[in-house]
Amino acid sequence: MMNGTIRKAAVIGSGIMGSQIAAHLANVGIPTLLLDIVPKELSEEEARKGLALDNPAVRNRYAASAIAKLAKIKPAPLYDPSFASRITPGNLEDDLSQIAHVDWIIEVVVENLDVKKSLFEKIEQYSKPGTIITSNTSGISIDAMAEGRSAEFQKQFLGTHFFNPPRYMKLLELVPGEHTDPELVQSMKQFCERVLGKGVVIAKDTPNFIGNRIGTYGLLVTLQEMQKNGGYTVEEVDAVTGPAMGRPKSATFRTLDLVGLDTFIHVADNVFHQIEEGAEKEVFRTPEVLKGMAQRKWLGEKSGQGFYRKVKGEKGNEILALNLETLDYAVQQKPKGASLEAAKAAKGTTEKTKAMISGKDRYAQLAWNILKQVLIYSADKVGEISDSIQDIDDAMKWGFSWDLGPFETWDAIGLVRSVERMEAEGLLVPAWVKSWIAAGNTSFYKKDSGSLYTANISTGQFKEVKHVPEIISLRNLKEQNKIVKGNSGASLIDLGDGVACLEFHSPNNAIGEDILSMISQSVDEVGRNFEGMVIANQGKNFCVGANIMLLLMEAQDEEWDEIDNIIHTFQSTMFKLKHSLKPVVASPHKMCLGGGVEACMPADLVLANAETYYGLVEVGVGLIPAGGGCKELTQRASQSVKLTGSDLQPYITQIFETVGMAKVSTSGHDAKRLGYLRATDRVVASQDHSIYEAKQAVLGLARSGYEPIPHDKIQVVGSEGKAVLQLGALGMKQSGYLSDHDLLIAKKLAHVLAGGDVPAGTLVTEQYMLDLEREAFLSLCGEPKTQQRMQHMLTKGKALRN
Template sequence: MWNVRKAAVIGAGVMGSAIAAHLANAGIPCLLLDLEGLAAKGLERLKDTRPSPLYDPSFQVRIKAGDLDRDLAELSECDWVIEAVSEKLDVKHSVWKRIDSVWKPGMIVSSNTSGLSINEIASVCGEECRRHAMVTHFFNPPRYMKLLEIVPCRDTVPEAVSSVARFCRDRLGKGVVIAKDTPNFIANRIGTYSILATLRAMEKHGLTVDEVDAVTGPLLGRPKSATFRTLDLVGLDTFLHVCRNVRESVTDPLEAEAFAAPAIIEELVSRGWLGEKSGCGFYRKNKEEKSKDRIQVLDLSTMDYRPRQRISSPALEAAKMASGISGKAQALLEAADRDRLAGFARDVLEATLCYSAEKLGEIADTVMEIDQAMRWGFNWEEGPFETWDALGVSATAVKLEERGIAVPVPVAAMLAKESETFYVRKAGSLFHYSQGHYKFVEERPEEISLRSLRDRGRTIFAADGARLIDVGDDVACLEFHSPHNAIGPGVLSAIRQASEEVDRNWRGLVLANEGRNFCVGANLMLLLMEAENGEWEEIDLIIREFQQSMKSLRVMPRPVVAAPHRMTLGGGVEACLPADRVLFSAETYFGLVETGVGLIPAGGGCMTAAVMAQERAEAAGIDDVTSPITQLFETIALAKISDSGYHAKRLGYWRAGDAAVIREESRIAEAKTAVLELDRRGYAVPDANRLVKVGGREAATVLKLAVSSMRRSGYITDHDVRIAGKLAVALTGGDLPAGAEVPEDYLLELEREAFLSLCAEPLTQARMRQMLATGKPLRN
């Protein structure tokens, strides 16, 4: 079984350095080679790159910079060599000849090209090297973009392809698709065509940049960057290069014409307006503007920048109100004959769906590979064939014919066989259309899909905002499904119900879900409404229920493992902290952020922080908890959020046994395994009445002195001082002697009282309103 004990990346540019960084993220020693001095500069650049290519800065020690001429022989020590030099065939040939000269049996050699032919690249190598050659196209930035396209050449042995695919999936956490050696492979081929179709439809309907981006973002299941912000991020010169690569490589003159360079983009490139990297493109920041909206948009009729405009129409408003991507698309299509923005949307959708179907079999064998490529590489919520199914394949084909548009051959062939959808679910199993028949989507034992389990009837109970699911081996998973997975009364009730159910009938509990984020915190809107109405008893009841729900997780006589992912904030963190173990997704942004809205954690977060400080003092063999509580105080008071699961450790949130999981799809299965491991060891029932050793008045004084110093320096406001003072009391136990032992409920009472008093503050309510309105904190 192929393994990578050491890897090498040749080319220390932005992409090569970032690939090396992600190999280091996965624990793989990596040699980064370039011309003399360039690799060292590439490594140095990693430190300043934002967002960081590394999960943790310490991982950079796994990368060794070298000189391609001097250190070429070291490649023979590597199991995987990745070429990431410039997209020029002659430059790649020069590098591949050198690799071939030191190639050893078992070594995989791959190119990170975004669209050049691997057959042409590897043509300068010997047969054995070609048998282990392929494209591994990482999408940029490699740490954050899930897609990895693998493209074998004619001579590549299947075992090499499957080995690399398995390794990239399991160790690097990638979403792997196998593409064919065609221009720009899958994602860039479809994505570039879709953007070009958008520009053609824009000209046809006479739309502005604002109008196009208002339609081609979330309303069509695309990212908020929509069309023109995406182009600016990619780089307009880069986009022209991608267009040219397809145009010069395809044999169909009509397809070549479809990839002709848009005149407006050529004009902007000639002016040096390349997008984000040059400071302006279709958008720019007005540095003179001091208001919140500094972004200006290009007016194509004058070629001057102007303020952005709010775009609206009856069709757009109807689409915004519709449920789901298919509902939004249907709303736009229904209005296409009477609303020019909806008509534009129809043209873009139809062109993209038809082109994707026409390329089936040419750029990839299956609809799933194309859909996955677009979801993972371009962040579409649905791939083109998933969209065909959502809109109705037969109904869409009829509408195309009515409008004089030819139905793509693969679609017509499928319908002729009386097959109505590209995807079929039977008895909870998924099948997808491939070359005239349906292919079973094999489920991997190390992956658990909650959606698939729900389809199979494995729901134990469903409540308002959460459900409990049987994930096998007598383990249950509590899945939040409230809006944004926020914690409200329904979720709290489900937590208590799940604790009772698992205690009686199951070996343990996993806390996890498959939402966009694990949990963005408590229901802030509900809390603000109660505060503005002066419903203090109601708020007190809510906080008590929150604390008791979290305590029910902590004291449950069964193991609990939390598996958070992406945004895990405030109450979401407090739901994880009672668990026996936390398995962070590598991309977990974890933090108690209540001070950002003028509050402190009150769902057990402060109490748990005090417990963690005590445990760390005991582990260090000291009696004084001041040092560990100071770190946690700073983390919570400044509302720090980890920028990875690993970073949560440096913020003080990890405990013994916690870990991070790179492969997102394995997260829930890993958590289940951890539950079973804890159960097999003989799970000790938690002490429901444990005592906590606190820092007392001495530690509180230290914390408050630090706050006073920050206020004198102008770093914080008077209201920040008030919040931090209450946080210091809640974390240290307040006016008690150092080392005093108190029951948990004593600390819970302190945090609840502080929370209630802060809720009554007008400045806190202003912060809450600002966060709800803009998503950004208010400093007042």
């Protein structure tokens, strides 16, 4: 194998990581064999059933049980629960010979070198020549595991360190051994990026590789700074080391609670026992406070308490924080300080970090004391853990959710100025950094003529980052003056080859007048001068919906004509988009809600990222979809009935339940199950490749002789069907599931989805359905309880039941 395709895989070890790696392989359509050891004794349930130890159900128990548990784990490891059928359970005694039929074998057993070596000896006996064999170790030497194996085995062997949970964490570290085929490493990198949707970095075979080496160091120096200077609480440290410094909300101690203190200590010990005596070794020595907590079994979330503990109080659940001096818990306090406030007020990670470390208070001092050590350590490890500063940066962003990697952070705060400050404080800055600055360089990264360059320490020169055609950066294209049209909310960007991309870039990508105007202009522009259009962006979320604030303000001012005009403009823009003269492909990712879904529905094809959370959620703010969402779903149901001759009512009832309960998909595949996506729509695993894939889809549609979507009439269930829907809603009200206002919304929704008070089977136009949507939406805007729901969503970020 390595023609770029892995058709079948085997995962050995069905623990948390093994089963979830198998689940992710199943997610992308790779049938996977999951093997584990044979149980030595019957479980109570097996004994009650009268099973014997030689029964296959008993012998495969560990793997089969792990597969069954996948459906219960939160967050879900599978894109769709049905994908569990792609995983076959087995055991190492009866089924190891089956690995002769797979292309990739992943070992995920206990982190013990002897156990792993013994297993690889057996694997070599059964695997076919050319099979890729990898270990998911988090820190054991690749070469040590391959010792004693054949040259062929060592050529095909490397580390593939998935971060937990494998579905959601982008980082995958590839760790070649001394004898690993370099071509295999590159092929695996491309495969794991494109097919598995991972961000891949190449790590050297050193303790803990890249991410855990620097991440563990950062957490330990944070704890040491806290104890060295004294007086800092757990809450204060987390306030400093979270979003204020471009790090995740879990910051330091919440992260340790999530990881598990036992796991963290194991990772730290792995470095401690493998490096030479000195200052670095002392950093990785487990602090006594962590040892004490581990002895008490205060391991974090897995044990119910760690640095934080949730308890039930008079006002509901309360979060208590641990006092590391007394080991007592108390209600957590929110830290306040000038530097924290300055960081909070600053825009963007660069400005936040600058504000945090340049202050004069104790929080600024803590931030700087931590950051300077992490930056110096990262620079000191270049060449040892990786030759690429970009891989180090990417590892920390993808594996630890940092907004900026260490070298990007150094550039952000000012390389020359910060090094001067470090040296003035007596720190030893790595020689290569000082040489780099002495050569006249003021940053580790630079852009020139649209190309990105990074520092190459082996040459002392900038090195151009290889452009990957399949990864399209809209930011780079805009820097290259590829914007065709634009305003404050959206831009039309030339992707090349006759394809344009409509990018939303308003706050939260919420749809307002500016985006609607640019959609309309883009349809005209593409119709004249392009082969087709992609709708995509590279923001945190694709689109959170329409601008609720604007609607609420207009409703409170009783500007009904203005609201009617807003909805009419939204509807007419989506109608124009749907009937574009050129093909349109939408590529949503992450949160795509309400109006965002309605902006995708008119497209000829939707290529959703696997991690797309997609749904019409207007009911949550007391409204119904009115940008064409109801019309589109009803029309699709009508088209299905026309093709199959089946009854329309069940389709409409399902839509009523989905929209009425504001269901949101848990993945792109789940959006298909819910009926938001069509059978012809597709799911793409890699968000990095999604715009490229959408562009290719546009070109494919254009080359196949594209014809605009026809103006088909819609068959509706009418007044009879409406009665069925409303009866169901009334039953839910009587059972206590709906409030009076919920019932009012449900009746309005039923009226629209049924096509109003016309006879069942009536054929209506798209505009007729849009008019029903708009009338219902407008009437609900006038309801005080709907306005309360809108206000609550804006202020609290969650739905109000009133």
